Amino acid sequence: MDWEVQKQRLDTLVASEKRSELRGALRMLNSVDIAQYLSTLDTEQMLKVFRILPTDMSSDVFSYMDDEQREKLISSIGDAEICRLVDDMFIDDAVDFLEELPNELVKRVLENVSPETRTVINRFLSYPENSAGSIMTIEMCLLPCTYTVSEAMKEIRRTGLDKETINTLYVVNEAGKLVGILALRRLITASDETLLSDIMDVSFVSVGTLEDQESVAETVRKYDLLAVPVIDKEGRPVGIITADDILDVMQQEATEDIEMMSALTPSEDAYMKTGILTLVKNRLPWLVIMLICSIFTGFIISHYEGLLTDTAIVGTIGIALTACIPMIMDTGGNCGQQSSTLVIRGLATGEIAPKDALKVLWKEARVAVLVAVVLSVVCFGIQFVIFQRELNVALTISCAMLCAVVLSKVIGGLLPLGAKALKLDPALTASPLITTIADTCSLLILFALATAVLL
Amino acid sequence: MDWEVQKQRLDTLVASEKRSELRGALRMLNSVDIAQYLSTLDTEQMLKVFRILPTDMSSDVFSYMDDEQREKLISSIGDAEICRLVDDMFIDDAVDFLEELPNELVKRVLENVSPETRTVINRFLSYPENSAGSIMTIEMCLLPCTYTVSEAMKEIRRTGLDKETINTLYVVNEAGKLVGILALRRLITASDETLLSDIMDVSFVSVGTLEDQESVAETVRKYDLLAVPVIDKEGRPVGIITADDILDVMQQEATEDIEMMSALTPSEDAYMKTGILTLVKNRLPWLVIMLICSIFTGFIISHYEGLLTDTAIVGTIGIALTACIPMIMDTGGNCGQQSSTLVIRGLATGEIAPKDALKVLWKEARVAVLVAVVLSVVCFGIQFVIFQRELNVALTISCAMLCAVVLSKVIGGLLPLGAKALKLDPALTASPLITTIADTCSLLILFALATAVLL
Numbered sequence: 001m002d003w004e005v006q007k008q009r010l011d012t013l014v015a016s017e018k019r020s021e022l023r024g025a026l027r028m029l030n031s032v033d034i035a036q037y038l039s040t041l042d043t044e045q046m047l048k049v050f051r052i053l054p055t056d057m058s059s060d061v062f063s064y065m066d067d068e069q070r071e072k073l074i075s076s077i078g079d080a081e082i083c084r085l086v087d088d089m090f091i092d093d094a095v096d097f098l099e100e101l102p103n104e105l106v107k108r109v110l111e112n113v114s115p116e117t118r119t120v121i122n123r124f125l126s127y128p129e130n131s132a133g134s135i136m137t138i139e140m141c142l143l144p145c146t147y148t149v150s151e152a153m154k155e156i157r158r159t160g161l162d163k164e165t166i167n168t169l170y171v172v173n174e175a176g177k178l179v180g181i182l183a184l185r186r187l188i189t190a191s192d193e194t195l196l197s198d199i200m201d202v203s204f205v206s207v208g209t210l211e212d213q214e215s216v217a218e219t220v221r222k223y224d225l226l227a228v229p230v231i232d233k234e235g236r237p238v239g240i241i242t243a244d245d246i247l248d249v250m251q252q253e254a255t256e257d258i259e260m261m262s263a264l265t266p267s268e269d270a271y272m273k274t275g276i277l278t279l280v281k282n283r284l285p286w287l288v289i290m291l292i293c294s295i296f297t298g299f300i301i302s303h304y305e306g307l308l309t310d311t312a313i314v315g316t317i318g319i320a321l322t323a324c325i326p327m328i329m330d331t332g333g334n335c336g337q338q339s340s341t342l343v344i345r346g347l348a349t350g351e352i353a354p355k356d357a358l359k360v361l362w363k364e365a366r367v368a369v370l371v372a373v374v375l376s377v378v379c380f381g382i383q384f385v386i387f388q389r390e391l392n393v394a395l396t397i398s399c400a401m402l403c404a405v406v407l408s409k410v411i412g413g414l415l416p417l418g419a420k421a422l423k424l425d426p427a428l429t430a431s432p433l434i435t436t437i438a439d440t441c442s443l444l445i446l447f448a449l450a451t452a453v454l455l
Numbered sequence: 456m457d458w459e460v461q462k463q464r465l466d467t468l469v470a471s472e473k474r475s476e477l478r479g480a481l482r483m484l485n486s487v488d489i490a491q492y493l494s495t496l497d498t499e500q501m502l503k504v505f506r507i508l509p510t511d512m513s514s515d516v517f518s519y520m521d522d523e524q525r526e527k528l529i530s531s532i533g534d535a536e537i538c539r540l541v542d543d544m545f546i547d548d549a550v551d552f553l554e555e556l557p558n559e560l561v562k563r564v565l566e567n568v569s570p571e572t573r574t575v576i577n578r579f580l581s582y583p584e585n586s587a588g589s590i591m592t593i594e595m596c597l598l599p600c601t602y603t604v605s606e607a608m609k610e611i612r613r614t615g616l617d618k619e620t621i622n623t624l625y626v627v628n629e630a631g632k633l634v635g636i637l638a639l640r641r642l643i644t645a646s647d648e649t650l651l652s653d654i655m656d657v658s659f660v661s662v663g664t665l666e667d668q669e670s671v672a673e674t675v676r677k678y679d680l681l682a683v684p685v686i687d688k689e690g691r692p693v694g695i696i697t698a699d700d701i702l703d704v705m706q707q708e709a710t711e712d713i714e715m716m717s718a719l720t721p722s723e724d725a726y727m728k729t730g731i732l733t734l735v736k737n738r739l740p741w742l743v744i745m746l747i748c749s750i751f752t753g754f755i756i757s758h759y760e761g762l763l764t765d766t767a768i769v770g771t772i773g774i775a776l777t778a779c780i781p782m783i784m785d786t787g788g789n790c791g792q793q794s795s796t797l798v799i800r801g802l803a804t805g806e807i808a809p810k811d812a813l814k815v816l817w818k819e820a821r822v823a824v825l826v827a828v829v830l831s832v833v834c835f836g837i838q839f840v841i842f843q844r845e846l847n848v849a850l851t852i853s854c855a856m857l858c859a860v861v862l863s864k865v866i867g868g869l870l871p872l873g874a875k876a877l878k879l880d881p882a883l884t885a886s887p888l889i890t891t892i893a894d895t896c897s898l899l900i901l902f903a904l905a906t907a908v909l910l
Contacts (some may be wrong), residue, residue, distance in 0.1 A: 027658070028658055184622065184643075203485045221706060243697075244675070247701060247705065250702060250705050251705065254712075259796065259797070261713070263792075264797070272806060284829055284830075287793075288829070291782065291830060295837060298842060301778040302778045326752035326780065326894055326898065327746065329781055330890065331742065334745055342714070342719070342726050345726075363726075370732075382747070382750060432792070436785065
């Protein structure tokens with residue numbers, strides 16, 4: 001249904017105070033949509049609608065509300081309501097929520113939840129940020145390998161509905177170690193007396209609690225999993241991470257990569273919610289560093305002052321060279337950026353490894369020569385026909401272009417691999433860095449060649 | 456276990472021809488790992504190992520092999536084997552496989568599969584590329600809403616194991632229209648006589664067959680789904696898309712965005728597998744276009760020839776201005792790139808919409824002024840202290856820097872929104888385009904200001 005139509009219908013119901021009709025209408029909606037609707041209301045109305053929600057939906061809706069709204073809500077409701085809300089949330093959602101809350105509210109929430117929930121939440125808060133432990137959920141279904149299918153079914157009927165996902169069951173041995181996994185569909189199609197150990201899948205994939213979320217995402221993607229078990233150092237299962245959580249991780253990691261590739265410190269929050277000062281702080285350091293790096297290009301040009309301004313000796317060469325500085329710099333930078341982007345992305349998706357350096361070099365070198373030949377021909381045309389430079393000047397500039405393109409592409413291809421080998425983030429070597437390096441190289445080549453040929 | 460150790464163990468078993476031991480060892484492995492292992496063998500050995508695989512694993516392993524290997528395998532095995540392999544694959548995997556195969560092999564495969572499989576495959580091949588229909592799987596569990604829980608369980612036991620995922624069941628009415636969904640865990644914890652229509656969830660989310668995969672991915676991510684049903688125009692379910700397939704879509708879309716942001720035509724294949732000529736073809740068009748655009752900067756500089764070279768009038772001003780061309784161009788470009796990247800990413804994740812243009816403008820303008828003040832102070836320092844330019848020259852250059860930064864950031868923030876409003880891909884307005892525009896603006900500002908103040 002159209003979102004605007006839906007919103008208007010709800011608005012009318014809210015305004016007319018028809019509580020039971022409103023509750024009925026809300027029940028037909030998805031929790032994500034209800035949370036989105038609540039964000040359009042003022043605090044008082046939001047609170048009113050939130051309280052009309054059926055009990056089994058409210059903590060789910062609460063999970064999908066944004067931080068600001070949740071903060072408002074928590075400040076306006078009573079302790080008993082807080083306790084019920086947080087106790088009913090999945091642990092990973094509750095932890096996410098607490099991480100964003102101001103300290104005094106965190107204290108108030110933790111004082112009001114059940115002792116078990118508090119213990120689990122505190123354990124979660126101690127996992128390093130972005131580790132598998134910090135994004136997992138503890139709601140999983142563990143079964144001893146000595147159980148039969150019918151015992152397992154009984155156990156699931158008893159506890160199943162509380163689990164975030166029981167599509168996959170986790171089978172443990174006497175020591176509590178994870179020894180196999182079992183799809184729920186295997187279980188319900190097996191005969192009652194079969195032992196779990198006979199039908200479980202032992203070639204399962206798992207991740208450690210301290211593993212980085214990016215590497216967890218790569219594992220889930222590679223093995224096409226819908227959920228991956230998280231195990232502690234002793235091999236005991238402590239939680240699971242589901243594919244829907246991995247989608248958020250991948251989105252976040254892609255955003256981080258893209259931001260770093262544009263010389264931005266990755267931001268925690270969405271653009272619209274990030275304050276001006278944070279935005280400035282995320283952007284300035286690299287800009288200043290690159291501005292300082294441009295001292296080099298300044299020195300190079302100053303060094304060739306004679307070549308550029310002494311009209312007595314070199315006639316129109318000076319202005320011809322000056323006029324092509326932006327062209328040769330931009331082309332070198334663009335070429336380098338293309339190569340580094342492809343290699344950075346290849347490293348991020350695991351397709352390229354630092355040991356492939358020679359292969360990348362060989363590939364980039366061949367591509368570079370072909371690209372460089374075409375570009376220098378176009379460049380010659382521009383200089384000779386459009387700017388009507390003398391033949392030797394136009395030739396010198398397009399030769400410089402040829403060398404600059406090849407060099408930029410080769411450096412652009414190898415730089416990310418070097419960064420990776422030095423355990424730096426390859427994304428750092430993207431556009432602004434490679435552009436600065438390519439600029440400097442291109443200018444040096446241009447002036448060196450011009451001095452040798454034209455003077 | 457360590458991959459190298461595993462590989463060596465398998466190599467030894469393959470070399471010693473211990474078939475039953477090898478089969479046992481393979482059974483302990485994940486299909487993804489086996490496919491990876493096969494890729495290290497030559498054709499003859501690969502075929503030998505592939506034939507040793509337990510029958511229930513071979514089509515799964517086959518799904519995870521890469522195109523080249525599958526082609527080799529298909530050319531070497533008999534028609535009956537092909538038929539069994541493809542019939543046992545999930546339809547979406549089979550279609551993916553056929554799409555990459557040379558025409559004569561596709562013909563041979565289609566002649567050898569069962570008529571039902573052939574009909575379904577042909578239907579899939581007719582969906583537009585990257586549509587929901589082309590990535591969905593038809594293996595889903597449909598149940599009439601008039602069924603009771605026990606009838607449903609019986610039906611699932613009868614057909615369940617063939618389905619890629621029966622974690623969610625799809626409930627249809629008499630007309631075959633999707634009216635609700637039901638988690639398997641709800642079903643097995645409900646009492647036998649309950650009607651499905653009483654426990655099904657009616658607030659489900661679905662997508663259409665022709666919907667673009669990027670928008671499907673956004674839906675799955677927004678609603679935290681593990682699977683989403685695909686419905687035809689009449690509202691009848693025709694397939695599902697699971698979260699693991701969405702992970703691949705997201706990875707692919709992020710790569711495309713990143714490549715377009717670096718002025719690359721997105722490539723179909725992985726870097727290492729793309730030929731030299733394709734790489735050249737993906738890179739050249741934009742490089743040539745931007746090279747031609749640099750004619751503008753050349754004209755600007757040529758236009759101010761007098762200012763730059765006539766030493767009689769302006770003394771050292773000419774070389775001071777020339778030497779700061781790279782600095783002011785790079786800084787303007789970097790600033791513009793930062794802003795456009797943030798807005799492009801915001802548009803891609805759905806956080807920013809074209810209607811937010813005014814908010815973005817206001818935000819970027821304030822950030823730009825703060826960043827510009829800091830950068831122009833640093834710039835003044837560099838010019839006055841390091842290059843020892845005269846006070847009025849250093850002041851002019853840092854003023855030009857201030858204006859160039861503000862303008863670049865504002866243009867960088869608005870350009871992607873303009874592209875989106877014109878239904879172009881915002882990623883096109885990233886680094887190279889905004890850099891070219893920022894360069895031109897920066898140079899114009901620098902020379903205009905210098906002419907006004909210094910002459």
